[in-house]
Amino acid sequence: MTEAEGRIAKEEIYQRDRRHVWHAFAPYSEQNPWVVEEAEGVHVVDLEGRRYLDAMAGLWCVNAGYGQERLARAGYEQMRRMPYYPLSAAHTPAALLADRLSGWLGADYRVFFNNSGSEANETAFKLARQYHAQTGQPGRYKIIARYRAYHGSTLGALAATGQQQRKYLYEPLAPGFLHIPAPDLYRRPDGLDPIQYGKQCAQQLEQVIVWEGPETVAAFIMEPVITGGGVILPPPNYLDEVAAVCRRHGVLLIVDEVICGFGRTGKNFGFQHSRVQPDIVTMAKGITSAYAPLSATAVRQDLYDAFKDPSDPYGYFRQVNTFGGHPVSCAVALENLSLMEELELVPRAARMGDVLAQALERLYRHPNVGDVRVHGLLAGIELVANREEKTPLEADLVKRVIAACKARGLIVGRNGDTVAGFNNVITLAPPLIIEEPEIAFIAETLDEAMQEVLGGR
Ligand SMILES: Cc1ncc(COP(=O)(O)O)c(C=O)c1O
16 A cells, blocks of 8 residues: 555445445445554454454465565566566476476476466366367367366366356356256265265266266366355265366376465365376466466376477467466465465375364354365365254355354354255365464354344354
8 A cells, every 4th residue: 555545434435336336246334444553463453453363365265364574575676587478488486386287286387377266267278179179079079077176267177167156147158058966975976985986977977977978078177175155075085086087088188277376275286186187277366365366277198299380370278367377466476385385384284184174163063054075274164054964054154154253363264155946065275374262262153142142043
């Protein structure tokens, strides 16, 4: 904020916001907006001076925590040295970052940079279609995705999204997308062994590919864990099984690591809990710990061979994005990866995830807590009206628990507006620097908030 802006009275800021800002994912309201003004560590401070523990790391993205001076400095220094040049040419931060990402991914990848997770997925879809066309299978255009998963807000990424409540009034979206159910261990058929269930779910994918005609299917996209859709954990063998199905039918596997990547699940990337090395990996958010916008679509190096034919005038990827791979964002990302390595934030997320899982156990004392799912520093608390029948709790009550947390200084999230009847999961994705007492505060506060809202029911 400039000095002049710093002198603007609070009321003035509220007023200007209410008059001119169209907020993301927010119904019209006569209330003043919640203005976040400062942030440090795992805490944010609002315009009224109130301090909150941000157990959502913004929007699942401030992995290294707030107030990391080194990241600010990296951005500043890059701005002074060379603030902008497009990636139709090249610049040093992008070259260094692309190389570094292959190290994090554990194999040799070629990286296309954009600004957002949505664009990273759009790029993956276009690349997958072009890859097939250039390897003699131009009929492969369909993208299979899963119900309940979110893949972005643009017309293609939203078409891949399996959440109808996000699509209503915006259709028709991009054609060529279809969906299969995602596994949900909590709601699997009674008595079914998780491994067997994982196999069955992968067979559903295989059936759809066969029935659609494999020669029409370009790619299958999935998150390692459905995150925004409700932190829905798959069976441990699911990713390995679906990767085998994709391989059998020549379908590319795109893994959306926009939330699961950069340590969130206790590994560099969520897919690394399996033996799979995906064909394409999309990433955003935690790549810069959200200090600057950046996303990446990493394509296995051998697939890139299909883009090398100099005799084909259309044989290269004909996409440019003005700010994609912005040098300032790439410089911030490089510093972010160094910081994460030095602070060992990825193994720390695994360790603190265990602490979080243990702390959240106390929530089971509430009859409305149906399932508590934790995977690294990613958690979902599924609230039900009836534990035996697993009937989802009404979304209004879930919202009231979240408001009661906020009144106590804790920010948690929820899977809002996803699929009908299933907006009943409280979500947690704190910065990976979180300490044990802060985790204890999260569990205590959730416990108190549930007691206040659900206790008398
Ligand atoms: C799994 C997943 N993919 C893609 C996206 C889209 O990313 P962005 O909002 O940066 O476009 C999101 C955003 O939350 C996401 O959670």
